[in-house]
Amino acid sequence: MNSEQQAALAARYGKDAIPPAGPWNAVIAELLAHRSIRAYRPDPLPANTLETLVAAAQSAATSSNMQTWSVVAVTDPATKAVMAEVANGQKHIEQCPLFLVFLADLSRNERLAAEEGTTLEGLPYLETFLVAALDAALAAQNAVVAAESLGLSTVYIGALRNDVVRVARALDLPPGVMGVFGLCIGYEDPARRAEVKPRLPQPAVLHHERYDASGEPAHRATYDAALSDFSIRNEMSATRWTDRVLARWGKIRSLHGRDELKAALRQLGFPLR
Amino acid sequence: MNSEQQAALAARYGKDAIPPAGPWNAVIAELLAHRSIRAYRPDPLPANTLETLVAAAQSAATSSNMQTWSVVAVTDPATKAVMAEVANGQKHIEQCPLFLVFLADLSRNERLAAEEGTTLEGLPYLETFLVAALDAALAAQNAVVAAESLGLSTVYIGALRNDVVRVARALDLPPGVMGVFGLCIGYEDPARRAEVKPRLPQPAVLHHERYDASGEPAHRATYDAALSDFSIRNEMSATRWTDRVLARWGKIRSLHGRDELKAALRQLGFPLR
Numbered sequence: 281m282n283s284e285q286q287a288a289l290a291a292r293y294g295k296d297a298i299p300p301a302g303p304w305n306a307v308i309a310e311l312l313a314h315r316s317i318r319a320y321r322p323d324p325l326p327a328n329t330l331e332t333l334v335a336a337a338q339s340a341a342t343s344s345n346m347q348t349w350s351v352v353a354v355t356d357p358a359t360k361a362v363m364a365e366v367a368n369g370q371k372h373i374e375q376c377p378l379f380l381v382f383l384a385d386l387s388r389n390e391r392l393a394a395e396e397g398t399t400l401e402g403l404p405y406l407e408t409f410l411v412a413a414l415d416a417a418l419a420a421q422n423a424v425v426a427a428e429s430l431g432l433s434t435v436y437i438g439a440l441r442n443d444v445v446r447v448a449r450a451l452d453l454p455p456g457v458m459g460v461f462g463l464c465i466g467y468e469d470p471a472r473r474a475e476v477k478p479r480l481p482q483p484a485v486l487h488h489e490r491y492d493a494s495g496e497p498a499h500r501a502t503y504d505a506a507l508s509d510f511s512i513r514n515e516m517s518a519t520r521w522t523d524r525v526l527a528r529w530g531k532i533r534s535l536h537g538r539d540e541l542k543a544a545l546r547q548l549g550f551p552l553r
Numbered sequence: 554m555n556s557e558q559q560a561a562l563a564a565r566y567g568k569d570a571i572p573p574a575g576p577w578n579a580v581i582a583e584l585l586a587h588r589s590i591r592a593y594r595p596d597p598l599p600a601n602t603l604e605t606l607v608a609a610a611q612s613a614a615t616s617s618n619m620q621t622w623s624v625v626a627v628t629d630p631a632t633k634a635v636m637a638e639v640a641n642g643q644k645h646i647e648q649c650p651l652f653l654v655f656l657a658d659l660s661r662n663e664r665l666a667a668e669e670g671t672t673l674e675g676l677p678y679l680e681t682f683l684v685a686a687l688d689a690a691l692a693a694q695n696a697v698v699a700a701e702s703l704g705l706s707t708v709y710i711g712a713l714r715n716d717v718v719r720v721a722r723a724l725d726l727p728p729g730v731m732g733v734f735g736l737c738i739g740y741e742d743p744a745r746r747a748e749v750k751p752r753l754p755q756p757a758v759l760h761h762e763r764y765d766a767s768g769e770p771a772h773r774a775t776y777d778a779a780l781s782d783f784s785i786r787n788e789m790s791a792t793r794w795t796d797r798v799l800a801r802w803g804k805i806r807s808l809h810g811r812d813e814l815k816a817a818l819r820q821l822g823f824p825l826r
Contacts (some may be wrong), residue, residue, distance in 0.1 A: 292612055299608060302601030307580055307702035311609040311695050328575030334759045335572060336584040338752040339565055340694060343711045344801050345794070347753055352760045359762060383764075388757070389798050391766065392773060396795060402802030406818075406825075407714060407811035410686060414711075414733070417690035421613060422584050425698050429580035438616045438687075441680060452763040460687070479611040480620055484661070486607045487625045489632060490725040491656075493664065500665060521618070522669060525662050528617050529675030538680035542826070545679075552679075553815070 288312040294506030297481035317433035320375040320466035336426035337419035349416035350385040362450045367439035376466035384412035387456035404551040416460045437462035455549030478506045561585040567779030570754035590706035593648040593739035609699035610692035621685035623658040635723045640712035649739035657685035660729035677824040689733045710735035728822030751779040
């Protein structure tokens with residue numbers, strides 16, 4: 281293991297849970313160094329960065345080549361303000377020069393069928409909605425990797441799902457289209473630089489041949505310690521991962537309205553059969 | 554635009570729909586060159602490649618750091634045969650040296666709560682299932698980018714969703730865990746090399762400030778021609794994208810059982826409230 285790889289794995293897993301070292305290169309180093317950034321400089325992006333990011337996004341796999349996702353590029357401050365409001369006031373949405381809203385989009389295929397004088401029986405199903413949401417996620421992650429390769433930073437905004445109907449209204453989305461998440465893109469504010477966040481020890485997530493959770497309590501203890509250390513170094517309050525999970529999903533109210541997502545999706549034209 | 558960028562954009566969009574050229578580098582070139590590969594050599598992967606790919610996958614963003622995904626690495630031929638059967642006999646599942654099954658996994662957080670003597674009210678919702686499926690997708694796409702950077706090829710296997718209950722049984726998945734898709738990883742069979750597949754013209758997918766489908770019919774005509782050309786060059790039968798969409802989702806039977814996904818997910822412990 282070279283020293284760069286050692287340092288990258290230690291940052292990602294904590295010093296007590298470094299996994300075996302496999303092959304390594306500059307792309308993998310970039311992926312390992314990912315950090316979600318929540319403070320941006322106002323500087324604009326280089327010309328046509330958006331088109332490069334979307335080309336990378338469209339190059340991701342898409343189920344049966346159905347391409348059931350779209351993206352709205354938002355730079356208008358008034359629209360970004362609406363998005364920030366939906367997301368409980370996350371200021372970085374207004375700060376970043378480019379805010380992308382990734383869409384699960386079955387409407388394009390529906391329009392195609394209508395123009396061909398037919399309908400698509402397969403569209404109204406949960407499966408088809410899931411395909412569209414997954415397509416959007418694969419595309420978005422390629423955009424993130426491309427952005428980071430250009431020295432840009434990003435953060436996903438899942439909190440757009442707090443009110444997908446309001447997002448749809450603000451972006452003129454037709455029926456059969458839903459904002460799955462947002463993505464802030466811009467240059468990190470160097471005054472608020474964040475560390476790589478440690479993840480669960482690899483054996484807690486990676487199973488061989490069959491699912492086996494027998495070692496999990498020990499891995500969780502290791503991780504609770506690593507994340508507490510990270511929290512002290514970065515936010516000044518020690519919090520175990522365990523406590524974060526309990527806080528995030530312990531009570532329905534912490535879903536911030538997303539417990540109504542199913543009804544909202546039906547309103548947007550996804551029957552979820 | 555340099556000639557490499559020009560060629561990459563022409564391959565991805567067809568020569569009649571090349572988008573404006575933005576910034577460019579080796580990572581973006583790799584992303585643009587993605588091809589899904591369905592024919593593999595039997596050659597094994599370098600030592601600890603799996604651990605490198607999973608480290609890349611775990612480095613992807615995960616909603617609120619909840620890390621609601623896991624992965625089972627399958628190399629056992631008997632299990633791969635089951636997976637291939639679920640996926641309508643896709644032979645590359647048995648050919649590739651490493652088959653990953655990416656899991657939406659709420660069970661780890663559920664076990665955590667049980668060990669802490671409490672329950673998570675937020676788990677039984679459609680939103681929480683969606684978070685887990687999206688987490689799995691972001692992770693998987695990072696694994697794909699890492700694999701391709703190492704000269705490996707991949708293909709997603711969404712057809713595992715034809716029978717998620719059988720997949721769960723074969724992999725000993727506990728309640729609250731679902732195989733979202735598989736991923737073949739290995740070395741491409743050079744005898745069956747595939748071209749980069751063109752995608753829809755960028756303006757059909759990328760919207761500015763508001764969703765606007767007004768130009769769509771023209772973009773679809775351009776794309777139908779590009780995909781027909783691609784089909785002739787690669788598969789010997791000209792098929793428009795339009796016809797592929799109608800064939801994929803026109804009739805319920807072409808969902809191959811995935812019209813029952815909602816009931817199957819409930820059986821696996823996702824109430825989808």
